[in-house]
Amino acid sequence: MMQKKTQSTKMDGQKHALRLGIDVGSTTVKTIVMKIPEQEVLFTRYERHHAEQGKTVQRLLREVAEAFPEEIFRVAICGSGGKPVAERIGAYYIQEVVANAAAVRALYPQTRTAIELGGQDAKIIFFISMHIDGSLSFCSNGR
Numbered sequence: 001m002m003q004k005k006t007q008s009t010k011m012d013g014q015k016h017a018l019r020l021g022i023d024v025g026s027t028t029v030k031t032i033v034m035k036i037p038e039q040e041v042l043f044t045r046y047e048r049h050h051a052e053q054g055k056t057v058q059r060l061l062r063e064v065a066e067a068f069p070e071e072i073f074r075v076a077i078c079g080s081g082g083k084p085v086a087e088r089i090g091a092y093y094i095q096e097v098v099a100n101a102a103a104v105r106a107l108y109p110q111t112r113t114a115i116e117l118g119g120q121d122a123k124i125i126f127f128i129s130m131h132i133d134g135s136l137s138f139c140s141n142g143r
Contacts, residue, residue: 018033018035018073026121030045078093112128
């Protein structure tokens with residue numbers, strides 16, 4: 001189900017690029033269009049791909065292009081099926097755990113642990129700060 005708030009990104013007569021995020025997961029494809037720096041969500045879509053990741057991404061890209069026909073996008077892709085899609089369309093790829101960690105750290109800096117449940121796996125991220133005194137040393141055997 002498409003949600004759309006606005007199409008306008010013109011400020012002082014100048015066009016500004018929107019951000020398009022695509023998560024190509026093991027069972028679904030998610031898209032989001034955001035206006036930066038306002039962090040305003042303009043469009044979201046969540047769709048099961050039924051093992052047809054490429055076709056689903058193409059369909060969602062067409063939908064975004066139709067919803068924002070005059071816009072310029074900066075695109076980033078993540079997810080277990082995202083790398084080949086990013087390579088094919090020349091988009092930036094970021095590994096999904098790295099993307100999740102960056103988002104959690106930026107939006108919720110007090111977080112110590114984040115758990116992400118995916119279509120076929122779960123990931124846990126621990127955010128820790130360590131101060132290691134120069135007199136201490138650590139190695140893989142614990143000594």
